[in-house]
Amino acid sequence: MGSLGETLLTCRDLTMSYGDHVVFEHVDFEVKAGERLCIVGENGAGKSTLVKGLLGLMRPTSGAIEWKEGRGHARIGYLPQRTAARDDFPASVREVILSGCLGTCGMRPWYTHEQRERAASTMSLLDIDDLSGETFCSLSGGQRQRVLLARAMCAADGLLLLDEPTASLDPMATKGLYELLRDLNESHGLTEIMVSHDIGPATEQATSILHLAGDRSFFGTPESYRASAAGRLFAEGGRP
Amino acid sequence: MMAIICRILSYPFMTNALVVGTIVSLCASMLGASLVPKRYSMIGDGLSHVGFAAVAVAYALDMTPLTVAMPVCMVTAFLLLRIHESSKVKGDAAIAVVCSAALAIGVMTVSLTTGMNTDVNSYLFGSILAMSKDDVRLSVALGLVVMVVYLLFYNRFFSLTFDEEFTRATDGHAETYKTVLALLTAAIVVLGMRMMGALLISSLIVIPTLSAMRACRRFSMVVTLGAVVSVVCFMAGVTASFALSVPTGACVVLVDLAAFCLLSLISKVMRR
Numbered sequence: 178m179g180s181l182g183e184t185l186l187t188c189r190d191l192t193m194s195y196g197d198h199v200v201f202e203h204v205d206f207e208v209k210a211g212e213r214l215c216i217v218g219e220n221g222a223g224k225s226t227l228v229k230g231l232l233g234l235m236r237p238t239s240g241a242i243e244w245k246e247g248r249g250h251a252r253i254g255y256l257p258q259r260t261a262a263r264d265d266f267p268a269s270v271r272e273v274i275l276s277g278c279l280g281t282c283g284m285r286p287w288y289t290h291e292q293r294e295r296a297a298s299t300m301s302l303l304d305i306d307d308l309s310g311e312t313f314c315s316l317s318g319g320q321r322q323r324v325l326l327a328r329a330m331c332a333a334d335g336l337l338l339l340d341e342p343t344a345s346l347d348p349m350a351t352k353g354l355y356e357l358l359r360d361l362n363e364s365h366g367l368t369e370i371m372v373s374h375d376i377g378p379a380t381e382q383a384t385s386i387l388h389l390a391g392d393r394s395f396f397g398t399p400e401s402y403r404a405s406a407a408g409r410l411f412a413e414g415g416r417p
Numbered sequence: 418m419m420a421i422i423c424r425i426l427s428y429p430f431m432t433n434a435l436v437v438g439t440i441v442s443l444c445a446s447m448l449g450a451s452l453v454p455k456r457y458s459m460i461g462d463g464l465s466h467v468g469f470a471a472v473a474v475a476y477a478l479d480m481t482p483l484t485v486a487m488p489v490c491m492v493t494a495f496l497l498l499r500i501h502e503s504s505k506v507k508g509d510a511a512i513a514v515v516c517s518a519a520l521a522i523g524v525m526t527v528s529l530t531t532g533m534n535t536d537v538n539s540y541l542f543g544s545i546l547a548m549s550k551d552d553v554r555l556s557v558a559l560g561l562v563v564m565v566v567y568l569l570f571y572n573r574f575f576s577l578t579f580d581e582e583f584t585r586a587t588d589g590h591a592e593t594y595k596t597v598l599a600l601l602t603a604a605i606v607v608l609g610m611r612m613m614g615a616l617l618i619s620s621l622i623v624i625p626t627l628s629a630m631r632a633c634r635r636f637s638m639v640v641t642l643g644a645v646v647s648v649v650c651f652m653a654g655v656t657a658s659f660a661l662s663v664p665t666g667a668c669v670v671l672v673d674l675a676a677f678c679l680l681s682l683i684s685k686v687m688r689r
């Protein structure tokens with residue numbers, strides 16, 4: 178975790194593609210410690226692709242992704258858009274959430290008491306205590322999302338990277354999640370990078386917006402985004 | 418029953434077989450718990466067929482079978498886990514090709530050189546008579562190493578099989594864990610091949626885990642119950658094969674299958 182205002186991540190002239198298919202090009206943005214970046218864009222605009230790039234799962238075609246000295250992409254609290262786990266995977270909620278603590282294990286083969294405590298307190302923060310003994314795959318989509326968010330929070334070292342965290346949450350849970358995220362940001366100083374389609378609440382809370390759109394991407398403050406052509410168009414055509 | 422067990426224990430080769438078999442079935446079921454839910458079940462099959470080919474070639478070249486089979490299988494395991502990822506070759510098709518190609522190479526080598534002698538036959542279908550004193554020592558030592566390494570990597574293997582992308586993103590050593598898993602699997606397949614036979618060893622990896630997954634919904638429980646089921650079935654299978662004078666490998670697999678059916682039935686009734 179860096180002190181407030183320090184630049185955590187800088188992306189310069191970033192282009193990413195699958196083979197010949199260029200998803201987005203010439204994207205520039207930066208994230209400072211304690212900021213909240215919201216990434217928006219149409220389906221297929223490359224939001225998840227950018228996330229993969231940030232996590233080091235995919236190499237950029239050109240341009241640079243630079244982390245603060247010694248930060249690297251490890252130890253990011255990552256919430257994937259989809260999990261790969263199959264329907265019959267035998268895993269309890271507690272086991273899944275604890276696996277988020279793996280990054281802090283170092284060479285230790287087992288989880289420590291503190292790590293278990295951390296998992297437990299994250300569970301109560303997200304209000305999923307009563308699920309801890311359940312099988313992960315028997316949960317509803319929204320419950321799963323919360324469990325995976327808890328795992329991400331256990332893995333996070335000052336930085337959360339969330340790919341559509343509200344995609345399968347009910348309106349109450351969505352509201353709760355936004356409040357929780359704001360709280361984490363304000364009281365714990367957590368830096369947040371979030372992909373979202375909820376253009377309203379997401380842009381209200383964010384400190385900066387990255388709109389991905391082929392070769393005409395936008396990066397700036399929410400105010401300038403709302404004033405920009407891209408922002409107006411997207412808000413009208415996008416979801417309310 | 419007691420009489421049979423006493424008679425079994427009076428033969429040194431049977432005691433050897435029991436010791437080695439217990440360790441191998443314990444390790445195989447633990448590895449299975451990490452391979453089966455990730456849809457890697459076929460890897461055991463691929464490895465054992467390649468192991469057979471390696472043994473056949475080793476005989477042809479007059480080398481010690483295990484010293485050839487072990488490195489060959491480890492390299493294969495490493496490659497197979499990677500083929501699974503590339504979207505160009507479908508994983509299951511790739512393994513099917515590897516299986517039959519390896520078997521073809523093995524059979525060709527055998528027929529061009531020694532002919533189907535008992536040694537090669539015992540590698541295909543398994544034999545508990547084949548164990549030399551050195552075999553036993555090697556198997557016990559390697560089996561214990563596999564067990565310890567698995568337990569040390571237990572949480573990492575769980576994370577890897579549950580969500581590989583997350584593990585790669587947040588931990589940064591996922592490739593290492595995957596390689597370790599591949600090497601352990603190769604070691605156990607080669608060790609177990611001798612007793613269970615190349616054609617049957619993969620069932621030792623798959624069936625106990627499947628049985629445990631019927632009854633348990635927690636990963637730690639699946640590993641534990643799988644290990645218990647695997648060892649108990651192995652003991653029962655060896656005893657039965659001794660009493661009825663039938664091949665050990667086949668007998669153990671049938672007992673494993675029976676346990677699977679039994680656990681499926683029990684869990685069905687319990688869920689009512």
Ligand SMILES: Nc1ncnc2c1ncn2[C@@H]1O[C@H](COP(=O)(O)OP(=O)(O)OP(=O)(O)O)[C@@H](O)[C@H]1O
Nearest residue numbers: 195198200218219220221222223224225226227258
């Ligand atoms: N594994 C892949 N191989 C080839 N092309 C891909 C792959 N994954 C995504 N793409 C392509 O890259 C583009 C961007 O995909 P991406 O998943 O990043 O979109 P997204 O912005 O996250 O969309 P959504 O809002 O639906 O989540 C799409 O056109 C898609 O077809």
Ligand SMILES: [Mg+2]
Nearest residue numbers: 224225226258
């Ligand atoms: Mg996406």
